[in-house]
Amino acid sequence: MRRLGLPAALVAGLALLPLVAGPYLVRLLAVIFMWGALASAWNLLAGYAGPVDLGPVVHYGLGGFTVAVLLTRAHWPFLPALAAAGVLAALVAYVVGTPTLRLRGAYFAVGTLALAEALREGALSFDRVTGLTLTGGSHGITFPLGPGTTYFYYVLLAILALALAASLWLEGSRFGYGLRAIRENEVAAAASGIDVLALKRWAYCLSAVLIAWVGGTAGYWLTYINANEAFGPTITFQMVVMAILGGLGTPFGPLLGAAVLVVLAEVLGTRLLYAYLIIIGLVIMAVSLVFPQGVVGLARLRLRRRARPAVPAERRVAES
Amino acid sequence: MVFLQAVANGVLLGGVYAAAGVGLSLIFGVTGIVNAAHGELMMLGAFTTYWLARSHGVDPLLSLPVAFLLLFAFGYGLQRFVLNRSVGAPLLVSLLATFGLSLVLVNAALRLWSADYRVLSVPYLDRSLHLGEVVLPYTRLVAGGLGLLMVAGLSALLARTPLGRAMRATAQDWEMAQLAGIDTRRVFALTVALGVGVTGAAGSLVAYFTNIHPYMGLTYTLFAFAVVVLGGMGYIPGVLYGGLAIGLAQAFTETYLEAGLSLMVAFLLLYVTLSLRPAGITGRGRVE
Numbered sequence: 001m002r003r004l005g006l007p008a009a010l011v012a013g014l015a016l017l018p019l020v021a022g023p024y025l026v027r028l029l030a031v032i033f034m035w036g037a038l039a040s041a042w043n044l045l046a047g048y049a050g051p052v053d054l055g056p057v058v059h060y061g062l063g064g065f066t067v068a069v070l071l072t073r074a075h076w077p078f079l080p081a082l083a084a085a086g087v088l089a090a091l092v093a094y095v096v097g098t099p100t101l102r103l104r105g106a107y108f109a110v111g112t113l114a115l116a117e118a119l120r121e122g123a124l125s126f127d128r129v130t131g132l133t134l135t136g137g138s139h140g141i142t143f144p145l146g147p148g149t150t151y152f153y154y155v156l157l158a159i160l161a162l163a164l165a166a167s168l169w170l171e172g173s174r175f176g177y178g179l180r181a182i183r184e185n186e187v188a189a190a191a192s193g194i195d196v197l198a199l200k201r202w203a204y205c206l207s208a209v210l211i212a213w214v215g216g217t218a219g220y221w222l223t224y225i226n227a228n229e230a231f232g233p234t235i236t237f238q239m240v241v242m243a244i245l246g247g248l249g250t251p252f253g254p255l256l257g258a259a260v261l262v263v264l265a266e267v268l269g270t271r272l273l274y275a276y277l278i279i280i281g282l283v284i285m286a287v288s289l290v291f292p293q294g295v296v297g298l299a300r301l302r303l304r305r306r307a308r309p310a311v312p313a314e315r316r317v318a319e320s
Numbered sequence: 321m322v323f324l325q326a327v328a329n330g331v332l333l334g335g336v337y338a339a340a341g342v343g344l345s346l347i348f349g350v351t352g353i354v355n356a357a358h359g360e361l362m363m364l365g366a367f368t369t370y371w372l373a374r375s376h377g378v379d380p381l382l383s384l385p386v387a388f389l390l391l392f393a394f395g396y397g398l399q400r401f402v403l404n405r406s407v408g409a410p411l412l413v414s415l416l417a418t419f420g421l422s423l424v425l426v427n428a429a430l431r432l433w434s435a436d437y438r439v440l441s442v443p444y445l446d447r448s449l450h451l452g453e454v455v456l457p458y459t460r461l462v463a464g465g466l467g468l469l470m471v472a473g474l475s476a477l478l479a480r481t482p483l484g485r486a487m488r489a490t491a492q493d494w495e496m497a498q499l500a501g502i503d504t505r506r507v508f509a510l511t512v513a514l515g516v517g518v519t520g521a522a523g524s525l526v527a528y529f530t531n532i533h534p535y536m537g538l539t540y541t542l543f544a545f546a547v548v549v550l551g552g553m554g555y556i557p558g559v560l561y562g563g564l565a566i567g568l569a570q571a572f573t574e575t576y577l578e579a580g581l582s583l584m585v586a587f588l589l590l591y592v593t594l595s596l597r598p599a600g601i602t603g604r605g606r607v608e
Contacts, residue, residue: 052412099595105411106354106553107594110545114590117542121584129578233538237419244416274427281423288416289405 007168007252011161018150027149030221032255032262033156034214038235039242039254040163041210045203046240047249048170050183051101053204054236055112056211058096058119059089061230063212064219065123068141069134071220078146082155082216089212090205097204101197104186116231123227140226143219152221159213160255166206167251179203183249241280245287321453326575327568328454332464334560334567336525339467340540341547341559342474343519349554350491350511351399351407353414357422358544359537361516363429365391365523366532370440380442380528384466387524388517395516399509407494407508422537429534437531445528463525468560470518475556477514487511491554546590555604565589 246257
């Protein structure tokens with residue numbers, strides 16, 4: 001709890017910022033909040049418990065389409081629709097997580113990717129095959145015109161704050177220790193009485209709800225959603241890369257990674273798109289091979305070394 | 321008749337998928353590296369075949385060994401200078417490093433060749449073989465047949481040659497293999513080179529009958545994963561079962577259900593198989 005002072009002050013400062021900042025800065029920060037929330041939510045499972053989920057867009061797309069359908073068909077207000085999307089995401093994650101989270105290592109990664117791709121293909125052809133109008137096929141769904149950027153700035157900031165709060169809670173709680181025990185050695189964790197599946201499933205549901213909220217908010221903000229993008233691998237890869245570049249299993253690493261990549265894309269992206277992506281690719285290769293722990297993880301290692309010089313920083317146990 | 325046609329389509333498709341997956345399975349089986357850039361390597365093979373045909377009029381069937389050799393060299397360098405660091409590291413490290421590689425390859429291809437779709441036409445393969453009512457396009461027949469041959473060749477190499485034995489020993493326990501006098505670094509590099517070379521050759525195969533463009537890789541990465549997991553990760557003959565399962569599932573979906581659902585069925589099949597039989601259909605894959 002003593003560590004909550006600085007983050008709380010930061011969030012309060014950011015809440016007051018739109019009163020003085022220009023529209024460009026507000027938009028840029030809102031984009032950072034969006035990706036920061038996604039990367040932090042993904043990190044709750046992958047960073048603290050270990051399973052590499054390559055299908056987080058399952059929750060993202062589900063949240064986006066739930067909000068889209070409730071807004072356009074049932075004419076709900078936005079926030080209740082968002083709440084409903086969160087409930088649905090939690091239920092789906094609970095049901096899907098039960099068989100999926102039994103898979104280990106590479107199998108979990110490939111299984112979740114397969115699930116996301118199956119959903120993408122299914123959502124794309126749903127309307128054509130069933131004759132109903134639900135996902136809008138390849139055209140997608142256009143939202144009713146929403147409020148301005150400042151509104152989304154606050155919604156995304158709130159989701160980000162929740163994701164960070166969840167991460168900080170995992171740092172010091174019994175639940176978080178259980179997850180980290182699973183990450184270090186699943187067999188030993190199970191042997192010492194941890195209900196591995198139950199803990200992983202709770203982390204999975206928590207991350208699913210946060211990701212679904214971002215998906216629903218992003219769709220409304222951009223006024224448009226389609227299955228090809230919302231369930232597509234591009235969103236997954238960006239989340240994963242941000243979380244890892246920033247530092248897996250750290251509370252603020254994913255946000256840092258998101259901020260760095262969003263600003264980089266902003267500075268370089270429009271003029272030298274291919275060159276930018278080639279550079280990003282090389283950076284990802286270098287970081288993953290040279291400092292697998294990520295930037296924040298590296299800072300931590302140094303601090304720990306200074307505190308306990310006799311103990312070398314242990315490498316994580318390979319899981320596959 | 322419709323049924324037989326669907327079976328024939330599925331089997332031919334299965335041969336190509338087996339070839340697309342075999343390199344991934346070999347690399348994972350021996351080094352434990354999960355290669356997210358797999359489809360991009362196929363894309364490079366497809367472009368090699370396309371450019372040789374376009375600029376030098378090289379027959380696509382003759383450029384298959386060229387694609388193999390070019391990517392063999394690429395794979396050797398890749399393992400020696402880049403991926404060797406991720407052997408024995410957690411799964412995420414190799415996955416991320418190769419994902420970075422795929423970004424580099426896709427965007428380099430976009431800069432060099434633009435995002436245009438290209439089609440390779442092979443005049444003497446444009447006809448079809450008619451067996452009774454069943455129609456077999458020659459392009460598919462050649463691609464499927466060559467795919468099966470490649471998988472058979474690789475299985476024989478692993479089972480019968482000294483290099484294959486060294487690879488199998490390294491796959492089982494690389495530290496013990498080293499103690500027994502095997503130069504494991506060389507084995508790793510040759511394994512990745514061979515796996516990447518075969519993948520390039522598989523890219524050359526799909527060039528006969530699909531659109532060639534820089535973004536084509538991701539679909540093949542997913543298909544290769546599906547094939548390999550269904551057959552059992554690291555169990556080479558398993559890619560035949562995996563390829564057939566996916567090929568037949570797709571062919572039957574297209575024939576009896578709806579063409580647009582064939583990819584969904586393939587991925588659902590993968591997901592269900594993983595949940596029920598994590599070591600693949602044959603039960604002989606590496607689970608850990």
